[in-house]
Amino acid sequence: MxxxxxxxxxxxxxxxxxxxxxxxxxxxxxxxxxxxxxxxxxxxxxxxxxxxxxxxxxxxxxxxxxxxxxxxxxxxxxxxxxxxxxxxxxxxxxxxxxxxxxxxSVEGGVNGKICEKLGLENCKILQPAGGQLKKLVTFIPVEQAPQVREAVFAAGAGNIGNYDSCGFDMEGKGTFRGNELTNPFVGEKGEIHTEKEIRFETIFPAYIQGKVISALLNAHPYEEVAYDIYSLDNKFNKVGMGMIGTLPEEKNETDFLQQLKSTFNTGVIKHTALKNKKVKKVAVCGGAGSFLLYQAIAAGADVFVSGDFKYHQFFDAENKIVIADIGHFESEQxxxxxxxxxxxxxxxxxxxxxxxxxxxxxxxx
The missing domain is CATH 3.40.1390.30 (NIF3 (NGG1p interacting factor 3)-like)
Incomplete structure (x- = not known):
């Protein structure tokens, strides 16, 4: 249970x-x-x-x-x-x-499963999401910086691609004065104190902000923790729509379509005109993926596998790519x-x- x-x-x-x-x-x-x-x-x-x-x-x-x-x-x-x-x-x-x-929207999700079924390799998100990353900037006493940094990383911050614990440190001086209600970690009440501090910066996905800030506050020695959160426009390559990968060996278009029909047990595949070229790079999107057609073309895909293409959307391939519409249910089954x-x-x-x-x-x- x-x-x-x-x-x-x-x-x-x-x-x-x-x-x-x-x-x-x-x-x-x-x-x-x-x-x-x-x-x-x-x-x-x-x-x-x-x-x-x-x-x-x-x-x-x-x-x-x-x-x-x-x-x-x-x-x-x-x-x-x-x-x-x-x-x-x-x-x-x-x-x-x-x-x-x-x-x-995640690598290990629906589209990752489609890639697995097709045997695609070196798979990555086709359209990485924007607006999903944030930057944390905070200021830590020099001696306590390692423990705070470690806590923030453990909460999920600092991941860039296949690297983790990514951050930046810069040493400087911070000043503050606590009133009579304070119990300062360093310095005396009512007196201006100067402390050597590390300016620490790192990034994190927006959806774990609460977890990251909680880790920061719990690990930081100060009563009042100074920190800034910045929203970033950078693309987040671990999150987004569709995926693209490569076949272990290139195939004829008809052979690939036959594999597609057999693997997904679809009654019919609607497709654009074949280009009489080998298929090596394949883009996929479970469900209704026509909105990703131009990204698939820009990424150099030979075939785009998805569902729910409308009649006029097939013209948008413009002989630059083969659209293979296998059906909404079939693509997500x-x-x-x-x-x-x-x-x-x-x-x-x-x-x-x-x-x-x-x-x-x-x-x-």
Whole structure:
């Protein structure tokens, strides 16, 4: 048994909710964080049939990719499938958790799983996110600087690419005077004190700001800690949309499309005109990825694998890339496999079931 909040915390450390798109509704949708569960059902979508499956398998929690609720509900009367699904879940004490665009946005998420299925190597984020990094600047007495620096790094700051503990120190002098209510670490009340200090700078993802500042305040010896937080425009290469990688060996376009069709078990692949070139570099985006087409072209991808391209968007390839639209469901179907792997590895003492219900609403004749 484990509490739902332990599972939600695990997913939100991997894919913080702050990374979800503004329209999204990731997180716990139905249920009590403090409720205990011993069985989890993982799925791509939540439908009435999936709730029935959860009941049969005695699952107290469903982990899904797509949230059953996207926009606000004013009533739950059972007038549509969303409301009926929610009613059935609540009546049967089944919690529902969703990891959606936040899981799309991290390296080990949905797009990473697609890359794995295609055997891509040297994978990286196709469109790194901007506005996700911040800089911390603080001032520490020289002797205590190592302990403060170590605490801030341990909280997750100072990571740049494949490097950690990245920071910058500059020595100077700080001045301060405490009033009668203070208990200064150095100096005397009511007297101006000058202290040799280290100006320490480092960066961190915005979504761990609370954790970083807490670590700073707990490790710093001063009663009042001076620090600055700056928002940065730098791209964060560990977070963003889509991914791109290379095949171990280049393939003919038709051979690659056949591999794609077989791997993703799709009824049909809609694609642009073939270029009669070898395929080596492949860009991917689970779900609806047409917004990344120009990034895929700029990155030099030979093929862009995604779903939900509209008719006129196929013209935008302009013979610079092959668009391979394999379908929304098909592109994301292995997300429940990703959920299963993550949960079995990190919560090995309770039952985890892959949903056997096909929730794909699209059929091919």
């Amino acid at each position: 484990t509490k739902i909040k332990n599972i939600s915390s695990f997913f939100e450390n991997l894919a913080p909710l702050q990374l979800q798109e503004s329209y999204d509704n990731a997180g716990l949708i139905v249920g009590d964080y403090n409720a205990e569960v011993d069985t989890v059902l993982v799925t791509l979508d939540v439908t009435e049939e999936v709730i029935d499956e959860a009941i049969r398998k005695k699952a107290g929690l469903i982990v899904a990719h797509h949230p059953i609720v996207f926009s606000g509900l004013k009533k739950i009367t059972g007038k549509n499938y969303v409301e009926r699904t929610l009613l059935k879940a609540i009546k049967n004490d089944i919690a529902i958790y969703a990891a959606h665009t936040n899981l799309d 292995f997300t429940k496999e990703l959920f299963y792997e993550l949960l079995t590895k990190n919560f090995p003492k309770f039952a985890i079931h892959l949903s056997e219900v096909s929730t794909n609403p699209v059929f091919y004749f």
